[in-house]
Amino acid sequence: MHKFTLAAFAALSVIPFTAAPSKAHVSLLQKEAAPGSYKAVFAVPHGCDGEPTTAFRVSLPEGFIGAKPMPKPGWTIEIEEGDYAETYRLHGEEVSSGPLSVTWSGGSLADSHYDEFTVRGTLAGVEEGERLYFKAVQTCSSGKEEAWDQEAPAGEDAHALDNPAPFVTIVAEHTAHHDHAAADEAGxxxxxxxxxxxxxxxxxxxxxxxxxxxxxxxxxxxxxxxxxxxxxxxxxxxxxxxxxxxxxxxxxxxxxxxxxxxxxxxxxxxxxxxxxxxxxxxxxxxxxxxxxxxxxxxxxxxxxxxxxxxxxxxxxxxxxxxx
Missing domain, CATH: 2.60.40.1890 (PCu(A)C copper chaperone)
Incomplete structure (x- = not known):
């Protein structure tokens, strides 16, 4: 039988408890949207363990079509195009290909600073309750990469993940209108x-x-x-x-x-x-x-x-x- 002495308890009682610091995640400002036009604004709150971010890449999910990235002073934009898995109607025409990813590079976002990266497109062929994940990768000055690509299983909280992928949840049009003012102000x-x-x-x-x-x-x-x-x-x-x-x-x-x-x-x-x-x-x-x-x-x-x-x-x- 082990004895737990009062002296030992006293010694343990003065050991400070320090919670592990939580890491701010890359996220979308507008987290709910109805089918149709959607401005995806990505909030990037930090660099990589003190290093500045020098590139930011976003993979565009199926169902987000006709994407156009917003230019940023001091950054160059590279757009990767390819075929969609399905054919969609956009502005009255059928489209089966378009941008699949967007990369901003050449700039420098200090670890102590915050910035936003924006892509506008159309949510098409999506259903209410569906989540569209925009998997992202931060590249920092040393070449280190921070991938934001984890998807939460159904019913689980994405915030519990270490590196959750930014996502938007599809909602009915009348539901989305309640959030338009705040979301539009942000973007x-x-x-x-x-x-x-x-x-x-x-x-x-x-x-x-x-x-x-x-x-x-x-x-x-x-x-x-x-x-x-x-x-x-x-x-x-x-x-x-x-x-x-x-x-x-x-x-x-x-x-x-x-x-x-x-x-x-x-x-x-x-x-x-x-x-x-x-x-x-x-x-x-x-x-x-x-x-x-x-x-x-x-x-x-x-x-x-x-x-x-x-x-x-x-x-x-x-x-x-x-x-």
């Missing part, structure tokens, strides 16, 4: 002090030649800015429109002189109020497609934005006009 399109988030366009009816676009524009600067003009390659003309009640009739008219964005404030374009009016549209916007738009600001300059097309039912309760 907002910016220029100067101006950022554009929560951007979308409404699906159009067959034969319709006008459509509506919506977004939130925020100005973090100390002076007001103004949205002067809008253009899109899919519309002959784009105007900023206002809507107001006049003699019990909803009147829509172009906004003259541009749209002012107050210093430190924001303006929301939404159904039933200020909105973008796409005119002379030859091919009606289809749900799941994307509408590229160029916004010209007086001070911030040009901002390129892609508007995912959502159901024609979106916002209908606020806007009786189908545009």
């Amino acid at each position: 907002a399109d910016t220029a100067g002090d101006v950022s554009v988030s929560s951007a979308w366009a409404r699906a159009m009816l067959p034969g319709q030649s006008t459509g509506g676009g919506y977004m939130t524009i925020r100005n973090e600067g100390q002076e007001p800015d103004a949205l002067l003009s809008v253009s899109s390659p899919v519309a002959g003309k784009v105007e900023i429109h206002s809507m107001e009640m006049k003699d019990d009739v909803m009147v829509m008219r172009p906004l003259e002189g541009g749209l002012e964005i107050p210093a430190g404030g924001s303006v929301t374009l939404e159904p039933g109020g200020l909105h973008l009016m796409f005119m002379q549209v030859e091919t009606p916007f289809a749900e799941g497609a994307e509408v590229p738009v160029t916004l010209e600001f007086e001070k911030a300059g040009r901002v390129e934005v892609v508007l995912p097309v959502r159901s024609a039912r979106a916002g209908r309760g606020q806007d009786a006009h189908q545009h």
